[in-house]
Amino acid sequence: MNAKYISIYHKLVEQIEKGVFTVGSKIPSEKSLMEKFDVSRDTIRKSLQMLEQNGYINKVKGKGSFILDTAKLNFPVTGLISFKELSNQIGREAETIVEILEKKKPSKFLREQLEIDDQTAIWKVVRARKIDGKKIILDKEYYNCEYVEKLSKSICEGSIFDYIENTLHLNIGFAKKEIVVQACTEDDQKYLDLDGYDMVVVVNTFVYLDDGSLLQYGQSRHRPDKFKFVDFARRIQQINE
Known part of the structure; x- marks a missing residue:
């Protein structure tokens, strides 16, 4: 069975690719995602880290995480x-x-x-x-x-x-x-x-x-x-x- 953070990562990727989160928009806060998926902050951070590593979001210090254009x-x-x-x-x-x-x-x-x-x-x-x-x-x-x-x-x-x-x-x-x-x-x-x-x-x-x-x-x-x-x-x- 996949770890929770991997499952959340795939759900967020699906939403990004379907346009639920538009390019340039800010992804929901860690707190919002914790409440949505009923998981710990550490789990959400691991999911966001995977999104960043795979080019779906860009973390800007002090501002949050923004959706990237994956159509390279x-x-x-x-x-x-x-x-x-x-x-x-x-x-x-x-x-x-x-x-x-x-x-x-x-x-x-x-x-x-x-x-x-x-x-x-x-x-x-x-x-x-x-x-x-x-x-x-x-x-x-x-x-x-x-x-x-x-x-x-x-x-x-x-x-x-x-x-x-x-x-x-x-x-x-x-x-x-x-x-x-x-x-x-x-x-x-x-x-x-x-x-x-x-x-x-x-x-x-x-x-x-x-x-x-x-x-x-x-x-x-x-x-x-x-x-x-x-x-x-x-x-x-x-x-x-």
């Missing part, structure tokens, strides 16, 4: 897709907000990432991505000016990849990606609607042209409750000599 967006790991292409695929209301666009000299860190010298200028592009009215992605990208001489706000509000491929006639070939989880930075707090989250999922990307030239280094910083990163993996058959 699929974000391909192996593919190389622009935000414009992604937003067209998901059919959701999407907007790009250009926060920073500037040509500058690279720092030592960026010189190392882009494999350039201190005489090569770069473009710094910072864009907040809004989906369904919430800013949930912060893209920080750095382009080698040897390949991208000009950029404008209108280009950045659309698709930089589209501009590179169809206006500059450069062929984007492949990318290397690294996915990590980091504590939120001041920029994350400034540009994103974090809704109480203090961590973000960060995708570090190195984008190359088809001839192997390094075009761009970027960070895509995601609110963790809104995305799941998906991949298709095939088992590699070992060749017996």
Whole structure:
């Protein structure tokens, strides 16, 4: 027989998935749930902990527990897709907000990432991505000016990849990606609607042209409750000599 807290967890999940508790609303207090299910505070806390661990609620200190949107967006790991292409695929209301666009000299860190010298200028592009009215992605990208001489706000509000491929006639070939989880930075707090989250999922990307030239280094910083990163993996058959 399941423990009481597990049974209560499943009942609350059912109510959340049926829309009894709407996204963004506050879940009933511990006291209310104790009275409803006739159990101890410890039992309710275990149930709420399971809800939090499985992404159904977010606990905000001093405010309570809020229902999360469990309909996450699929974000391909192996593919190389622009935000414009992604937003067209998901059919959701999407907007790009250009926060920073500037040509500058690279720092030592960026010189190392882009494999350039201190005489090569770069473009710094910072864009907040809004989906369904919430800013949930912060893209920080750095382009080698040897390949991208000009950029404008209108280009950045659309698709930089589209501009590179169809206006500059450069062929984007492949990318290397690294996915990590980091504590939120001041920029994350400034540009994103974090809704109480203090961590973000960060995708570090190195984008190359088809001839192997390094075009761009970027960070895509995601609110963790809104995305799941998906991949298709095939088992590699070992060749017996």
